[in-house]
Amino acid sequence: MKWKRALPPLCLIVIWQGLSSLGLIPSFKLPSPREVLWGLLDLSVVGMPPGRLLHDHILHSLYRVFSGYGAAAVIAIPLGIAMGWSRRLRDAFEPIVEIIRPIPPLAWIPIAILWFGIGNRSAAFIIFLGAFFPILLNTISGVVSIDRILIEAARTLNASSRDIFLKVLLPGSVPSIMTGLRIGIGIGWMTLVAAEFTGVRQGYGLGYMIMTARDIQRADEILAGMLVIGAIGLAIDVSLQFVERRLIQWR
Amino acid sequence: MYRVIRKLFVLSVALVTMFGTPAASNAGTEEAKPVRMAYLQSDIHHLAFWVALERGYFEKEGVAVDVAGVFKAGPEVMTAFASGALDMAYVGEAPATTAVANGAARVVVVSQVNTEGSALVVSKEDHTLTSLKDLQEKTVAVPGHSTVQDFLLRRALDKAFEPEELSDYRVNIIVIKPPEMIGALRTGQIDAFVAWEPYPSKAFTMGVGRNLATSHDMWPEHPCCVLAADSKFADSHPERVRAVLAAHLAATRFIHDHPDEAVRIGVKYTGMDEETVKSALKNVHYTTKLNVEGEKEYVRFLTELQYIRVKNPDAFVDRFINPKFLSEIQAQ
Amino acid sequence: MALSLELVELTKVFQSDRGEESVEVIAPLNCRVEKGRFVSIVGPSGCGKTTLLRLIAGLDKASAGKIVLDGKVVTQRDERVGLVFQEFALFPWRTTIENIEMGLEIKRVPEKKRREAALDYIRAFGLSGFENKYPKELSGGMKQRVAIARTLIMNPEVVLMDEPFGALDSQTRNDLQRFLLDVWSRRGDTILFVTHNVDEAVFLSDRILVLSKRPTRILAGFEVDMPRPRDRTGTDSNRIRKAILRLLAEPGTP
Numbered sequence: 001m002k003w004k005r006a007l008p009p010l011c012l013i014v015i016w017q018g019l020s021s022l023g024l025i026p027s028f029k030l031p032s033p034r035e036v037l038w039g040l041l042d043l044s045v046v047g048m049p050p051g052r053l054l055h056d057h058i059l060h061s062l063y064r065v066f067s068g069y070g071a072a073a074v075i076a077i078p079l080g081i082a083m084g085w086s087r088r089l090r091d092a093f094e095p096i097v098e099i100i101r102p103i104p105p106l107a108w109i110p111i112a113i114l115w116f117g118i119g120n121r122s123a124a125f126i127i128f129l130g131a132f133f134p135i136l137l138n139t140i141s142g143v144v145s146i147d148r149i150l151i152e153a154a155r156t157l158n159a160s161s162r163d164i165f166l167k168v169l170l171p172g173s174v175p176s177i178m179t180g181l182r183i184g185i186g187i188g189w190m191t192l193v194a195a196e197f198t199g200v201r202q203g204y205g206l207g208y209m210i211m212t213a214r215d216i217q218r219a220d221e222i223l224a225g226m227l228v229i230g231a232i233g234l235a236i237d238v239s240l241q242f243v244e245r246r247l248i249q250w251r
Numbered sequence: 252m253y254r255v256i257r258k259l260f261v262l263s264v265a266l267v268t269m270f271g272t273p274a275a276s277n278a279g280t281e282e283a284k285p286v287r288m289a290y291l292q293s294d295i296h297h298l299a300f301w302v303a304l305e306r307g308y309f310e311k312e313g314v315a316v317d318v319a320g321v322f323k324a325g326p327e328v329m330t331a332f333a334s335g336a337l338d339m340a341y342v343g344e345a346p347a348t349t350a351v352a353n354g355a356a357r358v359v360v361v362s363q364v365n366t367e368g369s370a371l372v373v374s375k376e377d378h379t380l381t382s383l384k385d386l387q388e389k390t391v392a393v394p395g396h397s398t399v400q401d402f403l404l405r406r407a408l409d410k411a412f413e414p415e416e417l418s419d420y421r422v423n424i425i426v427i428k429p430p431e432m433i434g435a436l437r438t439g440q441i442d443a444f445v446a447w448e449p450y451p452s453k454a455f456t457m458g459v460g461r462n463l464a465t466s467h468d469m470w471p472e473h474p475c476c477v478l479a480a481d482s483k484f485a486d487s488h489p490e491r492v493r494a495v496l497a498a499h500l501a502a503t504r505f506i507h508d509h510p511d512e513a514v515r516i517g518v519k520y521t522g523m524d525e526e527t528v529k530s531a532l533k534n535v536h537y538t539t540k541l542n543v544e545g546e547k548e549y550v551r552f553l554t555e556l557q558y559i560r561v562k563n564p565d566a567f568v569d570r571f572i573n574p575k576f577l578s579e580i581q582a583q
Numbered sequence: 584m585a586l587s588l589e590l591v592e593l594t595k596v597f598q599s600d601r602g603e604e605s606v607e608v609i610a611p612l613n614c615r616v617e618k619g620r621f622v623s624i625v626g627p628s629g630c631g632k633t634t635l636l637r638l639i640a641g642l643d644k645a646s647a648g649k650i651v652l653d654g655k656v657v658t659q660r661d662e663r664v665g666l667v668f669q670e671f672a673l674f675p676w677r678t679t680i681e682n683i684e685m686g687l688e689i690k691r692v693p694e695k696k697r698r699e700a701a702l703d704y705i706r707a708f709g710l711s712g713f714e715n716k717y718p719k720e721l722s723g724g725m726k727q728r729v730a731i732a733r734t735l736i737m738n739p740e741v742v743l744m745d746e747p748f749g750a751l752d753s754q755t756r757n758d759l760q761r762f763l764l765d766v767w768s769r770r771g772d773t774i775l776f777v778t779h780n781v782d783e784a785v786f787l788s789d790r791i792l793v794l795s796k797r798p799t800r801i802l803a804g805f806e807v808d809m810p811r812p813r814d815r816t817g818t819d820s821n822r823i824r825k826a827i828l829r830l831l832a833e834p835g836t837p
Contacts, residue, residue: 149668201425216346
């Protein structure tokens, strides 16, 4: 039955191609699927800007997203566990979190450029902001939802605070953490592409690639680039789902 | 099955209504409708447009003009042309060329607006940079790929290095939008930038940068901004194109005859100080004379770098630049 | 290995959040549990039986009084005390063997050694074949066996059990009672067993302490001097049961 899920998008593509071939949709507004495929080929072989190939853009974007995302996870998970564990810590940090959280990561771009310059660190910072809060909030709720009796059971087995942290709070909140990690990478990935619109130092990145294609008015390459971004986002989510299923068999 | 077909039909109609070409919106005889025009924010090259607006030259020529958009960059202007939102605009010849060559928009160039008017700026503090060759291993910002500034820099570098050195000149060219360039130069994130005026002058009056080379040094009389018209509009309303063009010619003359008044208008539209605008004007050559040879060189450069695919650059330029309107007016 | 436990004037007062009201849960309470004995505690529900165990296990702090373990006063949680919960409290992300190993892991026992020890318990507790199952895949009776094994593998000097069979059906409960006696007869732990089921107390214990309603104190202690295995419905059992039930039913017991 899985093939049935591919049917609606296939239909859409066929109709889209049909209307383009009939000349009902002008290609400068919406290139046909065939043109988008050629655009994809151009991106991979000629590059945009020429000489800068698609796979290098992808690698740079992935590097940026995972450095920001990695930093977000490394800070948000322990902090989230600590905040979930200690009422006092939660009370202290919650107001700060609640103020910063609703600010769209992209609103930080001018500040990011001021603090970190135009480059990977700036982009990573934007990703960090996008990914940090979903991970933090989900981790907190994961810890809060752990049955207190499990912590007491660990204590009767002579667990130290460190043991409780590593052997009870951390594994117990893994399902929520995974949810946070999945939301976080989704937001991070979307944010990255927008962040790259504002300029990158290395001259690589999917957002930068699309911006350049737009500068020289290549709608086919813009659409092909968007498709690549969507496909990679999907691939990341599917692999995280796989990891998630592996990690929480016990549920 | 019937329901599926109906759904597919609805989908097709939706797609066509979203993306299909609207039936010739500019046709007809509604002469009262103003000409929709656009210019770039803070781009002193477009001074003639501001002068014509301020001094009422359009009214004098009997044409109503509506500023339909103030844009940050040429590609945005070309996207506006493609969507049918503009009839004419002041725009860089570079984005106009790429847009037309890549089939995104259909415009013709009816007049030059200016030549030159950009500069290569380096940090005021950095005394090690004295010639273009010193940019080896340095980072230089341009406003965008395939822009005039990008071309100027690459062309100047090609000329600065000896042929045998050419293969290993390594200058890191990156893209930053002009408003951020001065800040990036001040904080040392870039070593130099190429931008249109008044940003080089602004960098100078702010005490951040100095010109290593003006665009006159790099390529005398290189084409820069043009007055472009939507092809269909030019075909269907030649008299209105001529009227706008006449106002443009008058405004350009005015800039040469009354520079002080032109500076005042420049200050008003850019929001920058008088000193900056004054110094910027010195580097811009306001002219209506079409530079066809320069455009051909430019098309060859873009083709070489694979930004566009044009089989016959000369034929392309002959179609792209339409000197007919200009000569008609000058004949009067 | 087992040692004696003594409670001296043990008191617990709960303060309300605002600190104004206070509820005395455990009145000054004295008792002594000899080494290796199986002592049950019965009492009306809500009387503070669980609180008493939590104090001894070091999960809560006493308001006054002393807990004396093998002649020494205990002020905080003591490693020699183990606790089995009514709700099993297994770690859902750990398999059977990993749950049983948890305490040894905390104790930094080398992996190979703790694995061997856990496997011994798995065999002895009839859990073979379920080593790598997660708690969600186990029946209630099995879960409680895992929980008991997890506590006993630490070889605690005093084993506290808080209504361990309260959540099980009667058949499983009977099986586990016999199983527990079997384990205890071989090990000789000191067990303090809380239950609200008088039959269970009579079937299992050497001695039964009957607690009063709040504030809790000891109403009476019964020695159950019957050979095991005991007849659940024999005359001796019935006699003790009647006496305890009468005591618990007495109206106005403070």
